[in-house]
Amino acid sequence: xxxxxxxxxxxxxxxxxxxxxxxxxxxxxxxxxxxxxxxxxxxxxxxxxxxxxxxxxxxxxxxxxxxxxxxxxxxxxxxxxxxxxxxxxxxxxxxxxxxxxxxxxxxxxxxxxxxxxxxxxxxxxxxxxxxxxxxxxxxxxxxxxxxxxxxxxxxxxxxxxxxxxxxxxxxxxxxxxxxxxxxxxxxxxxxxxxxxxxxxxxxxxxxxxxxxxxxxxxxxxxxxxxxxxxxxxxxxxxxxxxxxxxxxxxxxxxxxxxxxxxxxxxxxxxxxx
Numbered sequence: 001x002x003x004x005x006x007x008x009x010x011x012x013x014x015x016x017x018x019x020x021x022x023x024x025x026x027x028x029x030x031x032x033x034x035x036x037x038x039x040x041x042x043x044x045x046x047x048x049x050x051x052x053x054x055x056x057x058x059x060x061x062x063x064x065x066x067x068x069x070x071x072x073x074x075x076x077x078x079x080x081x082x083x084x085x086x087x088x089x090x091x092x093x094x095x096x097x098x099x100x101x102x103x104x105x106x107x108x109x110x111x112x113x114x115x116x117x118x119x120x121x122x123x124x125x126x127x128x129x130x131x132x133x134x135x136x137x138x139x140x141x142x143x144x145x146x147x148x149x150x151x152x153x154x155x156x157x158x159x160x161x162x163x164x165x166x167x168x169x170x171x172x173x174x175x176x177x178x179x180x181x182x183x184x185x186x187x188x189x190x191x192x193x194x195x196x197x198x199x200x201x202x203x204x205x206x207x208x209x210x211x212x213x214x215x216x217x218x219x220x221x222x223x224x225x226x227x228x229x230x231x232x233x234x235x236x237x238x239x240x241x242x243x244x245x246x247x248x249x250x251x252x253x254x255x256x257x258x259x260x261x262x263x264x265x266x267x268x269x270x271x272x273x
Contacts, residue, residue: 033127040123041116045164048112052099057173057233059096063089063180064217065237068257069250070184071208076256078249082188089181096178109164175219183209212264224272231265 070085098104177183187208213219216230238258243251 029127033124034120037120037123041120044116044119045109045112048108048115052108056096056099057176059092059099060176060178060180060217061234061237063092063096064177064215065234065257066092067177067180067184067210068208068215068260069253071187072253072256072260073250074187075207076249076253078253079188081247081250081253082184086181086184086188089184093178093181113164173217175213176217177210177214208260210264212267215261215264216268218268222268222272224269227265227268227272231261234261 066085066089070082070089073079073081073085208215216227216234218227218230222230235258238254238261240251243254246254
């Protein structure tokens, strides 16, 4: 971000000239408009990526919640609810895989750059026009306005590039389960996932085959803040509002799954740094 702001500061000196007799206040406002627009153009692609990642993580959290509920429903003898949970997981996973495709990432990047260009063209021109009109009472001439338009367009092509580098990096958390459907399917077919996550962790194995770290989507090393955030995000998936249309057996399985999350949280509290 500091690199983007440094470039913006250098460009302000060159772009906030208008005419040789332009008042200093107008130049300052015009330069400020360019700097703000440049910073926003740098931030917009980051915001688009962050929003998409948040939606993707919520899909995986929903899949984990359904895996826990499906396993508890099967344990209680309600195989129908477990099968319905598996079907929902399959649909969510398909949606999640679509969100990880190169085509969708490119479309998000293009959309982000488009908005960045709009912001960095409209905001400076609006600032320049309002400042000049407020100072002189006259509109900027077409020649000067066209000159500033070309300058703003040129800057708009460079502003988002730094942020777009992250669009070509992996967008996944290696510690979050991406195969909840396969796991629940294995449980439904009688193949319990009973392999421990590490040596000496047999006590953490449950009917769903998940260790506490897998339940909360955490790796080997994590902080207390990360642990609390992981628990809070997963618990949201068990909110009664999300399950108000479910039957009594499913709601009972949801309560059991919620207790499973609490148990995983308690098991990891002492390990948090």
